Amino acid sequence: MKIAVDAVGGDHYPEYPVQGAIEALVKNPSVEILLVGPEDIVKKELEKHDYDASRVSVLHAPEIVDMDESASSALKKKPSSSISLGLKAHKENVCSAFVSAGNTGALLAVSMFTLGKLDGVIRPTIAAPYPTIKGMSLLIDAGANLELKPEMYEQFAKMAVIFCKEILGNPEPTIGLMNIGEETEKGTETHKEAFRLLSSLKGFKGNIEGKDILFGKTDIxxxxxxxxxxxxxxxxxxxxxxxHILSETMKREKVPEELQKKIYELISISLSTFNYEEVGGVPFLGVNGISLVGHGGSSPLAICNMVLNAAQCVENEVNRKIVASLNQ
Amino acid sequence: MKIAVDAVGGDHYPEYPVQGAIEALVKNPSVEILLVGPEDIVKKELEKHDYDASRVSVLHAPEIVDMDESASSALKKKPSSSISLGLKAHKENVCSAFVSAGNTGALLAVSMFTLGKLDGVIRPTIAAPYPTIKGMSLLIDAGANLELKPEMYEQFAKMAVIFCKEILGNPEPTIGLMNIGEETEKGTETHKEAFRLLSSLKGFKGNIEGKDILFGKTDIxxxxxxxxxxxxxxxxxxxxxxxHILSETMKREKVPEELQKKIYELISISLSTFNYEEVGGVPFLGVNGISLVGHGGSSPLAICNMVLNAAQCVENEVNRKIVASLNQ
Structure with missing residues (x-):
């Protein structure tokens, strides 16, 4: 199975995407990699590595979408970007999936434009891993659809459940509806109707509030x-x-330097749960294809994990299951 | 000037409200206090204190609104609550203002029902102090109006500016519009139109994002x-x-107990900026009267500050200035 990797996406290209892709070859022997980006850059980066050349190919894409470029600019002005050509290759079945740590807005727009929607989907969406004291929860929608109809909450919940089961290895994910209170009749009319629709879903735990987020009250x-x-x-x-506030306090309280060092170390360990760099990307849910996006700061390990996740999306037929779930 | 204080509001009644009210008498010699609540409870609590009895009176209100009671229940089923009778007394000019650390939803509903709206106000609103590394910013709307029209953003901004100037002592408050990106054309159509309306206000700094909040990017x-x-x-x-996460880390890393104690101490000092207990309440902005609400956990100092803020709202003619600002 061939997975296309955006070689010029994220904050650390081409180094991290290329390294992560090559690590994925080792971890999943059935994977082949299609690196998408300016040929000279990609080939030069590949020279630094030892890898099975029969499982790696390069798709030349001369244009690079900047991290802060608008989605419409990426879509209209850069038809030869790694994002556009990588997703086109996926659409034409040259590869089974496309992954990138690049510009999320551009990736979503080009994915929707190139791949279209799955049967029955109102709107595709983007989920994001959210750090909690219990590990990562899945926040959905993370910014693709600013206003939702009640039916979209239901669809997003169903798609998130499939992602949790098939990719995150959580067989019984719980679902919480973000609201301004725990009681059933809270929020706008949209929230009340969404609550009603969600009530029939297995795993639905009702409303959750802002104070529940960091405690990991639900998986979704x-x-x-x-x-x-x-x-x-x-x-x-x-x-x-x-x-920042801790460093100000320690300065003010004249904490000895050695103790400061120790405290920073403990804080760093404590906050490692908030570290997105190892998280392996999430798919755009509802598009007619497999397109995953990772955090801009993704480490090589995160990119490797994103490739493996993409392969799992293909192997576990995530999209077929989404269509079945939405249209049942 | 007589300020009514809800003697049975908040998590620590009647102790904290009564103590806070009496402290306010000392700090502002022109203030008189009307304690509202069940007469027996209030009088018994007053016995614990030394105070100028000529400046304190009691309004008997036999019912108490619970902290988690619904607004409609408070409004309909408890006409003799401290909230209902205190606000009625204010409406009838028995007192110049009403303050409470009680149930925010009930206070807003009863304030709107009893006092009505100021001339030109679309909807009254509630602001809340928001802790940042630079001190408290003012978050508005804090939950009174779940969906806003563009014109409401403009009105809320104007009312917040007057509160910042007249009560918080900030002569030139800056304003940020919460949005999903910094650029002008971000968000829904409502946000774009709100941005346009806000652009003519002094102090408007454009869009702000979730990542700016804790850094105190704007005052409002x-x-x-x-x-x-x-x-x-x-x-x-x-x-x-x-x-929680720090304690888990220290256990896991086997940090010696004495060091743990020192670290907790530093963390507590660092997080004191997040402490709402000393913050002196905020008014419901846009109602035709002076009604302030404080955090349920308000300390006596916070309640004292809330009484002083209420007196300042009266002295500085906050409502007259709001009407002038909205209708200019």
């Missing part, structure tokens, strides 16, 4: 993309904020 | 009540989460 956090995106960015800021 | 954070309420509860959970 369902919310609109506006709130989801805000919470995601908020969560990512916590480690830096903490280090 | 403008958002819908759904996102605001979620962010507020999320923020309140941070200290507990941190202490």
């Amino acid at each position: 956090y369902l919310t609109d993309g506006f709130t989801g995106n805000t919470l995601l960015k908020f969560g990512e800021s916590i480690p830096e904020v903490l280090k | 954070y403008l958002t819908d009540g759904f996102t605001g309420n979620t962010l507020l509860k999320f923020g309140e959970s941070i200290p507990e989460v941190l202490k």
Whole structure:
């Protein structure tokens, strides 16, 4: 099975994507890699590695989408980007999936444009791993759809459940609806109707609130993309904020340097649960194909994990199961 | 000037409200206090204190609204609660303001029902102090209005500015619109139109994102009540989460007990910025009267500060200034 990897996506290209892709070859012997990006850059990077050349090929894509470029610019102005050509290759069955640590907005837009929607899907969505004290929960929608209809909450929940079961290895994921209170009749009319629709789903635990998030109250956090995106960015800021206020306190309290070092070490270990760098990417759920996106700061291990996740999406027929679940 | 204080509001009644009210008498000689609650409870609590009896009176209100009681239950089923009778006394000019550390939802509902809206106000709102590394910012809407029209963002911004200037002593508050990106054209159509309306306000700094919140990027954070309420509860959970993960780490790393103690001490000092207990309450903005609500866990100092803030709202003619600002 051939997995296309965006060789020029993320904050550390081409180094990390190429290294991660090659690590995936070792971990899954049935995987082949198609590296997508400017040929000269990719080939030069490949020279640094020892690998089975019969399982690696390169697709020349001369353009690179910047991390802060708008989705519409990527879509319209860069038809020869690694994202556009990688997804085109997937659409044409040259490869079974496409993965990238690049620009999420651009990846979503080009994935939707190139691959289209699965049968019965109202809108594709993007989930994101959310760090909690119990490990990673899955936040959905993470920013693709700012306002949701009640039926979209239901579809997103069903798609997230399949992802949790098939890829994250959680056979019985629990689902919480983000709301302003625990009681059934909380929130807008949309939330109340969503609650009603979700009530028939196995694993639905009712409403959850902002205070439950970091405690990992459920495996899946369902919310609109506006709130989801805000919470995601908020969560990512916590480690830096903490280090900042702690360092100010230690300066003010004249804590000896050696003790400071020890404390920073403990804080770093404590906050490692908030570290996105090892998380292996998530698929755009609801698109007619397998397209995964990872955090811009993805490590080689994260990219390797993303390739393995993509292979699992193919092997476990995630999309066939999504269509079956939505249309049952 | 007589300020009514809910003697049976908050997590620590009647002790903290009565103590806080009496402290306010000392700090502002022009203040008189009307304690509202079951007469026997209030009088018994008053016996513990030394105070100028000529400046303290009691309004008997036999019913108590629970902290988790629904707003409609408080409104319909408890016409003789401290909240209902205290606000009625204010409406009838028996007192100049009403303050409570009780049930926020009930307080908002009864305040709106009893006092009505100020001239030109679309919807009253509730702001909340939000802890940041630079001190408290003001989050508005904190949960009163789950969905906003563009014009409501503008009105809320104007009311928040007056509160910052007149009560928080910030002569030039900055305003940020919570959004999913910094660029002008981000968010829903509502956000884009709100951005346009806000652009003419002094102090408007454009869009802010989830990652900016804890850094205190602006003095006022403008958002819908759904996102605001979620962010507020999320923020309140941070200290507990941190202490939890740090304690787990220290156990696992076998940190000696004495060092653990020292570290907890430093963490506590660092997180004191997140402590709501000293914050002196905020008014329901847009109601035709002065009604302030404090955190349920308000300390006596917080309640004292809330009484002083209420007096300042009266002295500085906050409501007259709001009407002038909205209708100019």
